[in-house]
Amino acid sequence: MKKIFTSITFSLACLSITAQNQVEVTPKRKCATVQSNVPQQAAFEQWMQSALLKDNQFANSRKVSVVYTIPVIFHIIHSGTVVPARNISQAQVNSQVTILNNDYRHLSTDFSTYVTQSSFTTAAADIQVNFCAANVDPNGNVMVEPGIERVNVATKGWSALPYATPYIESTVKPGTIWDPTKYYNVWILEFGGADASTLGYAQFPTVPSGTAPVTDMVGQGGSASTDGVVIGYKYIGNVGTVSAPYNKGRTLVHETGHWLGLLHIWGDDGTSCSGTDYVTDTPNQAGENYTCPSTAGAVVTDACSASTPGVNYQNFMDYSDDKCMVMFTAGQKARMQAVMANCTRRLSLNTSTVCSGNGINNVGIAEQGLDVEINVYPNPAKGELNVKIDLLNAQDFTISVINPLGQTVKEIKQNQSNGGTVKIDLSDKTSGIYFVTIKCKSGSFSKKIILQ
Numbered sequence: 001m002k003k004i005f006t007s008i009t010f011s012l013a014c015l016s017i018t019a020q021n022q023v024e025v026t027p028k029r030k031c032a033t034v035q036s037n038v039p040q041q042a043a044f045e046q047w048m049q050s051a052l053l054k055d056n057q058f059a060n061s062r063k064v065s066v067v068y069t070i071p072v073i074f075h076i077i078h079s080g081t082v083v084p085a086r087n088i089s090q091a092q093v094n095s096q097v098t099i100l101n102n103d104y105r106h107l108s109t110d111f112s113t114y115v116t117q118s119s120f121t122t123a124a125a126d127i128q129v130n131f132c133a134a135n136v137d138p139n140g141n142v143m144v145e146p147g148i149e150r151v152n153v154a155t156k157g158w159s160a161l162p163y164a165t166p167y168i169e170s171t172v173k174p175g176t177i178w179d180p181t182k183y184y185n186v187w188i189l190e191f192g193g194a195d196a197s198t199l200g201y202a203q204f205p206t207v208p209s210g211t212a213p214v215t216d217m218v219g220q221g222g223s224a225s226t227d228g229v230v231i232g233y234k235y236i237g238n239v240g241t242v243s244a245p246y247n248k249g250r251t252l253v254h255e256t257g258h259w260l261g262l263l264h265i266w267g268d269d270g271t272s273c274s275g276t277d278y279v280t281d282t283p284n285q286a287g288e289n290y291t292c293p294s295t296a297g298a299v300v301t302d303a304c305s306a307s308t309p310g311v312n313y314q315n316f317m318d319y320s321d322d323k324c325m326v327m328f329t330a331g332q333k334a335r336m337q338a339v340m341a342n343c344t345r346r347l348s349l350n351t352s353t354v355c356s357g358n359g360i361n362n363v364g365i366a367e368q369g370l371d372v373e374i375n376v377y378p379n380p381a382k383g384e385l386n387v388k389i390d391l392l393n394a395q396d397f398t399i400s401v402i403n404p405l406g407q408t409v410k411e412i413k414q415n416q417s418n419g420g421t422v423k424i425d426l427s428d429k430t431s432g433i434y435f436v437t438i439k440c441k442s443g444s445f446s447k448k449i450i451l452q
């Protein structure tokens with residue numbers, strides 16, 4: 001939805017419910033990501049449109065698609081054994097990493113169930129962003145639980161949980177953040193006070209200072225000490241403490257969209273048709289959608305999109321329930337790719353090495369050394385994968401297939417060999433991102449593959 005407009009109100013129309021005393025209620029989805037004020041938002045959009053224009057000029061010739069990999073650290077904020085549920089399991093965190101990878105690579109099996117409109121199917125995009133659980137902490141130590149830092153609030157001397165946004169911004173984030181140029185920081189905690197019904201919120205990206213046409217954008221998205229996303233502990237992943245209908249990990253998929261420069265699909269203008277998300281291939285939409293239509297994939301229309309295909313309630317940037325929130329568009333991809341290619345504390349993540357050691361190396365995925373040549377095909381793969389290895393000198397080598405959580409799902413060893421073509425059966429593995437790592441005397445070589 002993209003329109004020309006003369007006046008904008010950038011307040012976020014968040015619906016909230018009154019906190020119920022002693023009664024657990026399922027909240028209506030509420031994302032507390034607040035857009036910047038009008039001059040800042042306008043300046044960011046001026047830069048964004050210029051970046052997209054530059055990309056489009058190269059689209060038919062030199063532009064190459066880039067696959068980014070973002071290392072994630074989840075700070076789990078808990079209070080020991082008093083309410084252990086807040087101290088969520090590694091399995092729950094791992095399930096969220098898998099969901100991020102599936103949704104950002106357009107691999108979710110929910111898509112075909114909930115998207116029946118042909119124009120949405122055409123617009124749906126593989127964002128070409130992967131996520132890996134950080135394996136190395138800021139001191140260079142290999143982590144016992146990849147991607148997880150557990151923080152006991154009593155040890156920190158903090159107030160008792162739950163927390164409202166001001167305390168999170170002033171104390172929790174600055175007191176725990178890992179270098180945001182190397183890690184994507186995600187905090188998991190229990191929201192309370194004025195934010196008791198919030199599911200999550202994000203900090204927007206920042207354009208580097210001096211970037212034409214914007215001359216001073218430093219701090220536009222927020223401070224380095226608070227960069228990242230906060231999610232309620234009941235809305236992470238799809239196992240453990242997760243609570244329906246927000247039980248398929250889409251809250252973090254949505255907040256990560258904001259963190260990569262996306263706005264709400266309805267344009268945050270209440271229910272009018274004048275607001276915009278500055279994306280051309282999302283339909284104009286009156287207000288946010290809640291729940292899912294009773295029929296999977298049904299057309300839903302409103303005052304701003306009154307005929308088929310209707311509004312894109314299946315978009316991750318709407319407020320629908322997790323199960324029917326299943327797609328980003330090509331226009332949204334262009335914004336996120338521009339942010340990853342340019343923005344402060346986003347571009348640098350692509351050269352971060354904190355996922356290395358678990359077999360995943362973000363940097364310079366090497367396929368060839370002086371005395372070794374490696375080819376992995378087909379990619380994307382279906383069922384069987386071929387790994388062609390040509391070694392100048394006979395030696396021992398190991399081929400490992402590793403998922404983004406750092407878990408080895410297949411390993412093949414050969415002794416004193418010059419290589420050859422090794423066939424690896426992956427037909428029993430779930431579809432998604434994997435890393436093929438070859439370790440030999442000449443070094444360690446990794447290649448990212450997609451299993452369909």
Ligand SMILES: [Zn+2]
Nearest residue numbers: 031033258264
């Ligand atoms: Zn939001």
